[in-house]
Amino acid sequence: MEITLLQQFVQQISPLPQEELERFTANWQPLTVKRKTILTAAGETERYLYFVLEGVQRAFYIGDENKEATIVFTYPPSFSGVADSFLTQTPSLYFLETITASRFLRLPYDEVEAMRKSSPLIQQLLFKATAFALKGALQRHIELQCFSNEEKFKTLLKRSPHILNLVPHKYIASYLGMDATNFSKLLGSVKI
Template sequence: MEHYGYFRQFHDISLADYHLLTDNLQSRSFKKGTAIVVPGQVQRDLYFVKSGVQMAYLEADDKTYVIDFSYAPALCAIAESFSFQAPSKYFLTCLTDTEMACLPHAQLQQLLDQSRSVERLFRRMIERMLADMVDMHINLRAMTIEERYRAFCSKSPELLHLVPHKYIASYLGIDPTNFSKLFNQVRF
């Protein structure tokens, strides 16, 4: 029942459909630093985060560009690799020791065909993810670095203590030195 409340934020899924979705999940553990997906690899399983923090990122020009963080109780995936069963263009790595439950792509497809409620749940989760991505693009273009920092701290304050600041700075499009100044000057 650990993800039931999370799922209900998106769709009023019944207990029967919840169990249809979760009864066949397999637990997986990953150590800090483990790459779950690397460029060129297809993500075969969808992950439901139980504990830990993961980071999606790409490397180019000797720089790390952070795309997203995932942590409980969210999903963890390279969305286009999992959805289309195509090679990933970037990395998905565990920043901390991680516990997740996983569901293979083929099994999820069967569940989506079997249950309209599960299908609606995933559609609404994808809609939320798309809206969040649009918001992030707007924030990167229209907000000052302090506004971005404050918005991040309001949404995910726990990550300030779990994620190396250079990665948060990259995610927010802030130079690491400026991020350090913000971290030391702006209080929550």
């Protein structure tokens, strides 16, 4: 069942023939973790590509005076992990943490890389997944730079309407680039 969910997700990104699909999904291993588990710490190199089955995670950066900035949320069905660290095999600048208890399938970098090198179709899948992640990151950059707080909030709710019920509001405020007090005021004033 879990592999079937992964296969369905993969087929939406870049359809693979059955043989290649089975090859790509054959060695993923299950992982279950509690809430507030650090999967990858700043300074570590991401070793796994994750597929989220259950739960919510966040990537966050710790800046000056230990101020946290939430970069991204992941939840099912999606890939997860510190993408730039994984793809470049360099130390991460930020943390990946579970917000809730979470279940994943995960695949080590070496196995992903071996498949990428030996299969043009899997290479294309990984390229498309990376392209979609880049597209999302660039869209988010525009939102942070150009949108008002209200526009950022409405855009988030349009993209992920369930997020208010899944994620503590302090993390959403951080994700939107505002302090918790302003987020609270916004939450009370914007019609949802």
